[in-house]
Amino acid sequence: GAGVSQTPSNKVTEKGKYVELRCDPISGHTALYWYRQSLGQGPEFLIYFQGTGAADDSGLPNDRFFAVRPEGSVSTLKIQRTERGDSAVYLCASSPDRGTYNEQFFGPGTRLTVL
Amino acid sequence: AQSVAQPEDQVNVAEGNPLTVKCTYSVSGNPYLFWYVQYPNRGLQFLLKYITGDNLVKGSYGFEAEFNKSQTSFHLKKPSALVSDSALYFCAVRDMDSNYQLIWGAGTKLIIKP
Numbered sequence: 001g002a003g004v005s006q007t008p009s010n011k012v013t014e015k016g017k018y019v020e021l022r023c024d025p026i027s028g029h030t031a032l033y034w035y036r037q038s039l040g041q042g043p044e045f046l047i048y049f050q051g052t053g054a055a056d057d058s059g060l061p062n063d064r065f066f067a068v069r070p071e072g073s074v075s076t077l078k079i080q081r082t083e084r085g086d087s088a089v090y091l092c093a094s095s096p097d098r099g100t101y102n103e104q105f106f107g108p109g110t111r112l113t114v115l
Numbered sequence: 116a117q118s119v120a121q122p123e124d125q126v127n128v129a130e131g132n133p134l135t136v137k138c139t140y141s142v143s144g145n146p147y148l149f150w151y152v153q154y155p156n157r158g159l160q161f162l163l164k165y166i167t168g169d170n171l172v173k174g175s176y177g178f179e180a181e182f183n184k185s186q187t188s189f190h191l192k193k194p195s196a197l198v199s200d201s202a203l204y205f206c207a208v209r210d211m212d213s214n215y216q217l218i219w220g221a222g223t224k225l226i227i228k229p
Binding site: 003004033040041042043044045048056059091093101103104105106107108109 | 147149151156157158159160161164166205207216217219220221222
């Protein structure tokens with residue numbers, strides 16, 4: 001079956017611009033996670049959705065970052081007024097539910113470069 | 116707060132030799148531990164997990180991990196390394212205090228030399 005997909009694979013933008021990153025989870029997975037990974041570091045949690053609602057957005061660094069999942073499937077991470085420090089690989093993961101024991105299945109990531 | 120430490124930035128092993136990638140953790144309750152592997156330009160792939168039960172957990176690609184409660188460790192092992200095992204390995208623990216987030220180690224680069 002299809003895994004988690006993310007588009008675009010690479011995004012280059014200029015400082016101050018708005019970007020949208022898309023995540024298409026595994027069909028039927030109700031839990032969806034966004035992470036950010038900088039070079040040489042582990043993933044940093046951003047936000048977690050259970051169904052359509054953001055169950056935990058405590059990892060979003062500031063109000064320039066926002067994410068939606070309107071129909072409980074595809075999710076979009078939105079970044080306003082991008083800054084050079086936003087450059088990173090943005091990872092999306094999904095799991096069957098929020099169950100404690102469930103592993104997360106990751107997409108290939110979107111590499112964001114802010115010039 | 117929960118935390119994970121991977122004390123080695125890089126591990127070098129000759130092909131055919133056993134390998135160990137170290138992970139230690141700090142949790143307030145029962146630990147739920149995971150290992151993931153990341154190949155260049157690819158997403159993180161799940162290898163194995165420890166929830167409860169047998170301290171030796173077997174996973175994908177011939178990897179296994181040993182849970183040691185007294186040493187708060189969850190080291191990843193493989194009896195005979197392959198060049199294709201060269202990748203970045205991450206240990207993670209479920210954060211029971213923070214809505215079940217995964218808390219990640221910084222990663223260990225594993226290099227297998229022919």
